[in-house]
Amino acid sequence: METAFSPVHAPSIFHTPPAHVVERARRRKDEAFANEPRALEPGENLFAAGQPACGPYRLLEGLVMVFRALPGPRRQILDIAGPGRTVGFSAGGRHDCDAVAISPAILVPLGETGKDESAAMLAEIARLRDLATLLGRKTAIERLATFLLQMMGEDFETGRRLPMRVSRQEIADYLGLVIETVSRNFVALKNLGALRRIGREDVVILDIPMLRRIAEGSEWPGAVAN
Amino acid sequence: METAFSPVHAPSIFHTPPAHVVERARRRKDEAFANEPRALEPGENLFAAGQPACGPYRLLEGLVMVFRALPGPRRQILDIAGPGRTVGFSAGGRHDCDAVAISPAILVPLGETGKDESAAMLAEIARLRDLATLLGRKTAIERLATFLLQMMGEDFETGRRLPMRVSRQEIADYLGLVIETVSRNFVALKNLGALRRIGREDVVILDIPMLRRIAEGSEWPGAVAN
DNA sequence: CGGTACTTTGACCAAATTCAATCACTGTGG
């Protein structure tokens, strides 16, 4: 997603939301008022394809994935959203994909029309263009490098310990790969010196410029030599 | 793009725009006023990645493709838009992709904020979700079947003669494939009896339900038997 | 006609998937 002119800089999925808002959201979990914060347990659905659309939500805490299911076991994860991100845009009054919490999540419904809803939609369009480009034209290692940079959010810091809070299956379904390919390319990036692994959960990014070059496809055979 | 809950039904790229608007647009081609219709010759740029964003355009006539370029010869076409479609959404004040006319095109800039600009953005989001799903999870023949259904627009009519107004290269770059794979899968669909070819330009769709089943991935090994 | 550009076809190749173990972490119970 880090093409030269990609203007979208989503906040890292690892920042902390205001504590009082979270607390209020937790207390009101069961009161299902519109415009009231909503809390989800891991695995719980925010909405499902085919349901009448509820307006977009702003995510305050946790991780939510949005995906399209195809016949068979195939699915494409279209978004892995963290705090600050907006999910749930839908046209035509019905949801066209599923949204499920990956970790405990707090969300607030957004008002119908607003200046920042418009901005969020434009950001969503840009993000999906990034994703389509990744899925259509990038190699497996380029996809994984792109994903890792995306997981770092805005603060690119060498040696940063990066907790992987999504399973291999989720990474694979987001990147249009299978889990084995994701595994092999983690190893490939390690062997290139771009990262180090701690346990199975965490990753330390060692060479951000390299990761960027790989993500952008500059290392591609036909690309300019460097 | 024809998943069960896809609510987006773009007009066919083959419908005719109001004649008087087109005529007015043609006359004013060289007067580069904002909010005035703009005419493009095939190959001419509407905008390019990195340029300051101009607001979205509504396409009145012709075909415009929107794409992202990657290092090397790789590019991902993100949209092949026909009359009635809106192109040129951009976040952050700069374009993040290129837009080029495929055939002579007439466009009118849209006003800043409007109810139908909002609807167009939602439709664009849904369309890009379709595309990402196609690129991430569909096989070559599924992609081509999806593309053909999309080219038919709203009126699905058996035996309809469908002019292919885009090159194999453009189809390939839109579907995340190479031209040879597109060719081979045209043959595959012909052999399945889904279509017939006339010359190299036109295609006659013979079995729309089959095309739909293929496009949706119902024929996939792991899918429900049928 | 002849040249050019685009498409198709064929043979081969490579990246990614599939299938099948194996490994490593986690949590549980002895």
Next chain:
DNA sequence: CCACAGTGATTGAATTTGGTCAAAGTACCG
């Protein structure tokens, strides 16, 4: 505290899909 399932991740081998390279074929346009 350690053995041991159980789950998810990794590794390896074989396979497959789609890509690459090269050679026709075919329409189009002068």
